[in-house]
Amino acid sequence: MKRIERIYQRVVQLSQQLTADEVAQGAGVTTKQLVADLEIVRPNVSKALNDLVRTGQLTKIAGRPVRYLTAELALQKPATTTDIAPQPAIAKKMQPAVTIPTDFFDKMIGAHSSLKNQVEQAKAAMLYPPKGLNTLIIGPTGSGKTFFVHGMYQFSTVHQIIDTQQPLITFNCADYAHNPELLMSHLFGYTKGAFTGANEDKDGLIQEAEGGMLFLDEVHRLPPEGQEMIFYFMDHGTYSRLGETAKTHHANVRLVCATTENPESSLLATFVRRIPVTIQLPSFNQRPAKERLQLLQSLFSLEANRIHKQVQISEDVVKALLGSVTYGNVGQLKSNIQLVCAQGFLRHMQSDDSIMITAEDLPASIQPGIATLASNRDDLGEVTKLLEPVMVIGPDQTSATLQQDAYELPYNLYEIIGDKAAILKSEGLDQEHINNFITTDINLHLKSFYRESAIDEQADNKLAEIVDQDIIDLTKEIQGKVQQLLGYTFKQNFVYAVSLHISSFVKRLQSGKLVRNISEDLKEMVADYPKELEAAYMIKQELETHYNVPIPKSEVYYLTILLASLRSVKVAGKVGVVVAAHGGSTASSMVQVVNKLLSANNLLAYDMPIEMSPQTAYQGIVDRVRQADNGNGVILLVDMGSLSTFSQRIYKETGIKVETIDMVTTAIVLEAVRKTEMIDNDLSIIAHELKEFHGYSKVNVDTLPAVEALAVDSVKQQLPRAVVAICSTGKGTAVRIQKMIEQQLIDQLIDDVTVIPISVVNMKQTLYQLSQEYRIIATTGIVNPDLKVPFVALDRLIQDDGHDFFERVVAEMDQDDLQATTPNLTKELCESYMKDYFLYLNPHKLIDILWRYAETLSDTLKLSFTETFRIGLILHVAGALERTLLRQTVTAEPAERALITKSPYYHGIQASNTLLQEQLQLTLNDDEIYYVEQLFDTQAQKSVS
Numbered sequence: 001m002k003r004i005e006r007i008y009q010r011v012v013q014l015s016q017q018l019t020a021d022e023v024a025q026g027a028g029v030t031t032k033q034l035v036a037d038l039e040i041v042r043p044n045v046s047k048a049l050n051d052l053v054r055t056g057q058l059t060k061i062a063g064r065p066v067r068y069l070t071a072e073l074a075l076q077k078p079a080t081t082t083d084i085a086p087q088p089a090i091a092k093k094m095q096p097a098v099t100i101p102t103d104f105f106d107k108m109i110g111a112h113s114s115l116k117n118q119v120e121q122a123k124a125a126m127l128y129p130p131k132g133l134n135t136l137i138i139g140p141t142g143s144g145k146t147f148f149v150h151g152m153y154q155f156s157t158v159h160q161i162i163d164t165q166q167p168l169i170t171f172n173c174a175d176y177a178h179n180p181e182l183l184m185s186h187l188f189g190y191t192k193g194a195f196t197g198a199n200e201d202k203d204g205l206i207q208e209a210e211g212g213m214l215f216l217d218e219v220h221r222l223p224p225e226g227q228e229m230i231f232y233f234m235d236h237g238t239y240s241r242l243g244e245t246a247k248t249h250h251a252n253v254r255l256v257c258a259t260t261e262n263p264e265s266s267l268l269a270t271f272v273r274r275i276p277v278t279i280q281l282p283s284f285n286q287r288p289a290k291e292r293l294q295l296l297q298s299l300f301s302l303e304a305n306r307i308h309k310q311v312q313i314s315e316d317v318v319k320a321l322l323g324s325v326t327y328g329n330v331g332q333l334k335s336n337i338q339l340v341c342a343q344g345f346l347r348h349m350q351s352d353d354s355i356m357i358t359a360e361d362l363p364a365s366i367q368p369g370i371a372t373l374a375s376n377r378d379d380l381g382e383v384t385k386l387l388e389p390v391m392v393i394g395p396d397q398t399s400a401t402l403q404q405d406a407y408e409l410p411y412n413l414y415e416i417i418g419d420k421a422a423i424l425k426s427e428g429l430d431q432e433h434i435n436n437f438i439t440t441d442i443n444l445h446l447k448s449f450y451r452e453s454a455i456d457e458q459a460d461n462k463l464a465e466i467v468d469q470d471i472i473d474l475t476k477e478i479q480g481k482v483q484q485l486l487g488y489t490f491k492q493n494f495v496y497a498v499s500l501h502i503s504s505f506v507k508r509l510q511s512g513k514l515v516r517n518i519s520e521d522l523k524e525m526v527a528d529y530p531k532e533l534e535a536a537y538m539i540k541q542e543l544e545t546h547y548n549v550p551i552p553k554s555e556v557y558y559l560t561i562l563l564a565s566l567r568s569v570k571v572a573g574k575v576g577v578v579v580a581a582h583g584g585s586t587a588s589s590m591v592q593v594v595n596k597l598l599s600a601n602n603l604l605a606y607d608m609p610i611e612m613s614p615q616t617a618y619q620g621i622v623d624r625v626r627q628a629d630n631g632n633g634v635i636l637l638v639d640m641g642s643l644s645t646f647s648q649r650i651y652k653e654t655g656i657k658v659e660t661i662d663m664v665t666t667a668i669v670l671e672a673v674r675k676t677e678m679i680d681n682d683l684s685i686i687a688h689e690l691k692e693f694h695g696y697s698k699v700n701v702d703t704l705p706a707v708e709a710l711a712v713d714s715v716k717q718q719l720p721r722a723v724v725a726i727c728s729t730g731k732g733t734a735v736r737i738q739k740m741i742e743q744q745l746i747d748q749l750i751d752d753v754t755v756i757p758i759s760v761v762n763m764k765q766t767l768y769q770l771s772q773e774y775r776i777i778a779t780t781g782i783v784n785p786d787l788k789v790p791f792v793a794l795d796r797l798i799q800d801d802g803h804d805f806f807e808r809v810v811a812e813m814d815q816d817d818l819q820a821t822t823p824n825l826t827k828e829l830c831e832s833y834m835k836d837y838f839l840y841l842n843p844h845k846l847i848d849i850l851w852r853y854a855e856t857l858s859d860t861l862k863l864s865f866t867e868t869f870r871i872g873l874i875l876h877v878a879g880a881l882e883r884t885l886l887r888q889t890v891t892a893e894p895a896e897r898a899l900i901t902k903s904p905y906y907h908g909i910q911a912s913n914t915l916l917q918e919q920l921q922l923t924l925n926d927d928e929i930y931y932v933e934q935l936f937d938t939q940a941q942k943s944v945s
Contacts, residue, residue, distance in 0.1 A: 003040065004048040010037055011049075011058060015070045028067025042349065046308045104154045109294045114287045118279045122148070125277040126156045126254075134234055134274065136219070137258040139281030142331030145258040146170075148281060149215045152256065156213070162254070166212035169205050173221040180225040180887070182473075185242045187229065194243025199545055206239060209253045219257040220266035225887070227271040230255075234274045284329040289382035292322055297393055299334050303341040304395040310354035311341065313391040316370060317357050322383060323369030336366055467503045475499045478542055482535045482563065500674050501562055502543065504693065505555060532563040575676040575683050576628025579669055580606040580621050581639040590666045600673045604628050618646060625650055625658060633657035633683035635672050635690070637664040659687035668693060722754045722774035726763060726781030737780065753777070827851055830874050841882050849919045850874045853912045860908040876935055880928040881920070892930040900926055903933045 014029045034045045049068055052058040061067040105111045105119045125133040135152075137145045149168075156162040171187065185194070189204030206214060216222070222230070233239050234255060238248040263272050284292065296318065304311045317340065325333050344357035359367075374380050475498045483489050526533055536559035540551045577600070581587040584607060591605035606624045608617045621643075625634045636647065636658050647658045661668065671693050675686045723745075725737040738755045745753055754774065758766050767785055770776060778790045785791070827847060834843035854870050865873070883890065900906055909932050917923055924932070 003044060004051060006038060007034060007040070007045060007048045008052055008057060010034055011052075011068055012070055015073050018073070023069065023073055026061055026067065028061045028069045030065045030067055032065065050308060104151045104158065108151060109298060110287060110291045114282060114291055118148070118281060121277055121279050122152050123155065126152055126161055127159075131252060132156075132161070132254045133277050134255040135257070135277040135279060136263060136272070136275045137256065137279045137281060138263065139258075139260065140283045140329055141260055141327065142329030143281045143283055144330050145281060146215075146217065147330075148279070149213075149256050149258065153213050156254075162212055167209060168213045168215060169209040170215045170217060171205055172217045173226070174218045180223050180229075181242070182469075183222070183226050184229055187226075188239050189241040191241050191243035194241075198243070199548055201241070204241065206233065206251050206253055207249065210251050211253075213254045213256060216255070216257045218259065220259040220261040220263070222267075224268055227268045231268075231271050231274045284325050284333065289379065289386060293318070293383070293386055295330060296321060296333065296337070297391070299330075299337045300341070300391075300393040301395065303337060304393050307341070307345055307355065308395060310395070311344070311393045312354055312356045313393070314356075314358045315387050315389055315391075316359045317362060318387060318391055319373050319380075319383065320359070320362055320366050320369035323371070323373030324366045325369075339363060340366065467499045468506075471502050471506070472499050474542070474546055475502060478539055481538060481542070485535050485538060486531055486563075497562060497674060497677065500670065501559070504671065505543075506547070526557050526560045529560055529564045533560045535563055536560040574602050574630055575632045575686055576625070576630055576634040577603045577637065577669070577672050577676060578606060578621065578624045578628050578634055579603070579637045579664060580608065580617075580624070580643060581664060582608045584609055586639065590664070590669050593666050594669045594673055600677075602628060602630065602676055603669070603673055618649070621646060622650055622653065625656055626654060629654075629656045633659070635676070635683070635687060636660045637669055637672060638662050639664050657683055659683055661687065661690050719773065719775040720754060721752060721777050722756050722770065724767065724770065724776055724779045724781075724785075725755065725757045726779060726783055726785065727757065727759065741780070830871050834875070834878055841878060841885075846878065846881075846920075847874075849915065850877055853877060853915055856915055857908050857912040860911045861905060873932075873935060876932065877916075877924075880924055880932070881916070881922055884922050884924060884928065890927055890931060892927045897926050897930050900930050900933060903936075905933050905936045909933065 011029045011034070014033065018027050031042060031045050031049065034040070034049075035042050038045070049058065049060075053060050053068070056071055058068045059071055061069060105123065108115070108119070110116075111119045122135070125135045137148060139145050153162070153168040157164045173183070181195070185198075185202075185204070187204050187206055189202050189207060190198050191201050192198055216230070229239075233251075237252070238250050240248055257275065259266065261267075263278070284295070287295075300311055300313065321333065321336055321340070324336055328335070340357055340361050340363075341355075343361045343363070344355045347361065348355040373383065472495065475495050478498065479490060479494050482494075533556070536556045539559050540556050543551050543555075579587040579591055581590070587605040587607050591603055594600060594603060604624045604627055606617075606620050608620070612620075621636070625636065628634050634656060636643075636650075638660060639662070643660065643662065647660045650656060650658045661672075668690060672686070672690055675689065723741055725741065727737070735757055738757045741755045745755070756770065756774070758770075763783070763785060767776070767787070776787060776789060778792075779785055779787060780792050784793075830850070831843045831847045834841060834847070851874065854865065854873050857873070858865050906929070909929055913924055913929070
C-alpha cells in the first residue's frame with residue numbers, strides 16, 4: 001500500500017471516531033497524530049495531506065494546529081469562518097504553485113528592468129512574420145539561457161505562434177563536438193546502410209521539431225562542418241539525411257542557439273550573419289540589487305514548496321548567499337540555496353510551521369560571501385536598503401517558472417532527509433550525530449546531482465573512457481522510450497547501469513558466450529514486474545535492430561531485474577564487495593574510481609603494504625567482510641590467487657558466505673558493483689558471471705593512429721620492461737630516484753621491471769640503444785623525452801610519492817599484457833584488432849580486401865613482408881580508410897607531401913590503392929599516402945626482406 005493511501009485510510013478511521021458535536025466544534029485529525037500513529041516523518045505526512053486536500057478527498061480546517069476531515073464529514077459540518085476550503089482567497093493558495101502565466105515574460109524577474117530590451121527582442125523574433133527569426137542567446141554559465149529559451153517557447157504557445165502540440169527540442173552540441181558525421185546523423189537523420197549499424201531509416205531532431213522550436217545549446221562547440229550544415233538549413237529550409245545524395249526534406253523549424261563564448265571568435269562569420277537577432281543576457285552580479293533579491297526569493301519559494309513550510313532567512317544569510325555567487329550565476333545561487341535550506345530543514349525538522357535559516361546553517365564555502373558583498377560598498381548599500389532583519393518566504397510566492405526545469409532536483413531532498421533521520425533515530429543515534437551524518441549526505445546529494453546535470457559532458461566523458469560512445473548514445477535513446485512506456489523517469493544512473501550492461505553483453509556476444517542460465521527464482525521474481533518485463537522486451541527489440549543479432553530470452557529477464565533495481569530507491573540486503581590488494585593504495589585507487597562512477601554504498605577497500613604479515617592481512621580482510629555484509633554474502637576481489645584460500649576460513653569464522661575472484665582490475669570492480677546493485681542478489685550467480693566477464697566493449701576513434709602501431713610493436717612486447725629516470729648526469733639524483741621507484745615497484749608487487757637511470761646528455765641515443773634491449777613503459781626526470789609512454793616530471797614524482805605515476809605504470813603494463821601476441825601473427829589477429837579499435841569499418845568484410853592490398857603491394861615492390869610488418873601495414877591502412885570515411889584524415893607538411901612521388905614505394909602504393917577504389921569506392925589522399933610511405937621508411941630495414 002502506498003504511503004498516501006495509508007495516511008488517507010488512517011484519517012478516515014480517526015474521522016469516523018468523532019461525534020457530530022466534536023465535528024461541529026472544529027475537531028479533526030492533526031498531522032502530529034498521524035506522525036505518531038503511522039511512524040512516518042512529518043514532511044511526508046504534510047505533503048500527502050496537502051495532496052489529498054488538493055484532490056478533494058480531505059478538507060483542511062483552519063486553526064492551530066491545522067486539522068483534517070474526510071470530505072463527507074466536512075459537508076455535514078455547519079459552515080463557519082474557520083473552514084478553509086470555501087474561502088476563495090485560501091482556495092487559490094491550494095492550487096499548484098507552478099503555473100504558466102498568460103504572458104510568461106511579464107511575470108519574469110527583470111522583464112521590465114534589466115531584461116526589458118532582451119524580452120522585447122525575443123518577442124519580436126517570435127512574432128516576426130511569417131516564420132519568426134533565428135535567434136542567438138549569449139550569456140555566461142548559469143545566467144539563465146535555457147530558462148529564457150523555454151520562456152520564448154511558452155510565450156509562443158500562449159500567443160498561438162506555435163501550436164501547443166508542437167515540441168521544443170533541445171540538442172547540446174558539446175555531445176558531438178568532435179564527430180561531425182554522428183552530429184549530422186542526430187540532427188538530420190540517416191538512411192538504411194549509411195554506416196555500419198544503420199539498419200533502417202531514421203528521422204533526425206530537425207524532423208522531430210517540425211512546426212516547433214529547436215534549441216541548439218553550446219552552439220560554439222559545433223565544428224565548422226556542423227555550422228555549415230545548420231546554416232544551409234537556415235538558408236533553404238531543406239536538408240538531406242546522412243546517406244542521401246539527391247532526395248531533400250523540408251522542415252518548418254524555429255531555431256534558437258545559445259553560447260557562453262564570443263560569437264565573433266567561436267563561430268563562423270557565415271553562420272553568425274544568418275542569425276538576425278542576438279540577445280545578450282547579463283551575469284547575476286550585473287543585475288540590479290532588487291532583481292537579485294527577487295531571484296533569491298523566488299528560488300527560496302521553490303524550496304518552501306518542497307518543504308511545505310514557511311522559510312525565514314536572516315539578513316546575514318541573504319548577504320552571504322548574494323556574495324557567494326561568482327562564475328555560476330543563478331545556477332550557483334540555486335545550488336547554494338538548496339544546500340542551506342536542506343541544513344536548516346534538518347535543524348528544524350520537528351517545527352510545525354516554519355524553519356529559520358541563520359548563519360549557523362551556512363557551510364564554510366558560503367560564509368565568505370558576506371565579506372565579498374561588503375567589499376563593494378555601493379552594492380552593499382543598495383542591498384541593505386532593501387533588506388528586512390528577517391526575510392519571510394511562503395510556498396506560494398513564486399514568480400514566473402517553467403513547467404519543466406532541466407536543473408530541478410529529480411527527487412524531494414527533504415523527504416530523503418526526513419526518512420534517513422527517522423531511521424538513524426530508531427537505531428539510537430542522538431540528534432548531534434544524526435545532524436552530522438545527514439549534513440554530509442546533503443552535500444553528497446547536491447554535488448552528485450549538479451555533477452550530473454550541469455556537467456553532463458564530463459560525466460559522459462568518464463563513462464566514455466570505459467564504454468563505446470555508440471552504446472551510450474543507444475542507451476540514451478532507450479531511456480526515453482522506457483520512461484514513456486513505464487510512466488516514470490530514471491536518474492542519471494540509468495545511463496551508467498544500462499550502458500555497462502549492454503557493453504558487457506556486446507563483449508559476451510563477441511566471445512560467443514551469449515546465453516546465460518536462468519534460475520527458477522529469477523523467473524518468479526520477474527513475474528512481479530510485468531511493466532518492467534514489457535520494457536525489457538522493447539529493449540530486446542532495440543538491441544536486435546541495432547546489432548542485427550537475435551537476443552536470447554535470458555537477457556530479457558536480466559534486463560527486467562535491472563530496470564526494477566534502477567526504479568528502487570534502495571536495494572535491501574545487496575551483496576557486499578571488498579577489494580583487497582597489495583600495495584599502499586592499489587585497492588583504494590580502484591574503489592575510488594568506481595565510487596565516482598556508480599556512488600556505491602556496498603564497496604570497501606583494503607590495502608596491504610608489502611611489509612604487512614599474512615595474519616594481519618587476513619584479519620583486516622575479515623573486518624572489511626563483516627562491514628560489507630548485508631546478509632547476502634560478499635564478493636572478495638583480490639590481486640593474488642593465494643588470497644582465495646581465505647574464503648573458507650572467513651566462512652568458518654564468521655558464517656558469512658564469501659566468493660573470491662582473483663586478478664582484480666578496475667573493470668572487474670565496476671562490473672561487480674553494477675551486478676550487486678540489481679535486485680537479483682544471488683552471490684553464486686554474481687561470482688560465476690564475474691569469472692566469465694571479459695571486460696567492456698570499447699571503441700575509441702580518437703586513438704586509431706596509435707592502434708596501427710600495436711602489431712608492429714608487438715614483437716617488442718617480448719623484451720623485458722624498463723622504467724627510465726632522466727637526470728643531468730645519470731648519477732646522484734637519478735640513482736636516488738631509481739631506488740625510490742624500485743621500492744614502489746616492490747610495494748606494487750612488480751618484480752619484472754628494471755629501473756634505469758640515464759643522463760640527459762646524449763639522451764636520444766641512449767634511449768634508442770635501450771629500446772633495442774628493453775620495452776620502455778614509462779619515464780620520469782627533469783625532461784620529457786617525448787616517448788609514447790607515461791611521463792611524470794621529477795618534482796611531481798617527489799611531491800605525491802609517485803602514486804599517480806605508478807598507477808599509470810601499472811595501466812601501461814596492463815595494456816602491454818593485453819597487446820602481447822605470439823610471433824605467429826595471422827589474418828585472424830588483424831581482424832581481432834580491427835573489431836576492438838574501429839567503429840565504422842566492418843572487419844569481417846574488409847579483412848580480405850586489406851590482405852589482398854598487402855599482397856599486391858608486396859608483389860609490385862618485389863618485397864617479402866614479415867608477418868609483423870604485414871599486420872602493421874593492414875592496421876595502418878584500415879585506420880586511413882576510417883579517417884577518410886569520417887573526413888578526419890591526417891595532414892602532412894606541404895614540403896614533405898611534395899616529395900611523395902620520388903619515394904621508391906610510391907607507384908607500388910598507388911597500384912594497391914586502385915584495389916581500394918574498385919572494392920570500396922574510397923580514395924586515399926596524398927597526406928595518407930605520405931604516411932603509408934613513412935611506414936615503409938621506418939620499418940623496411942627491419943621488417944621486409
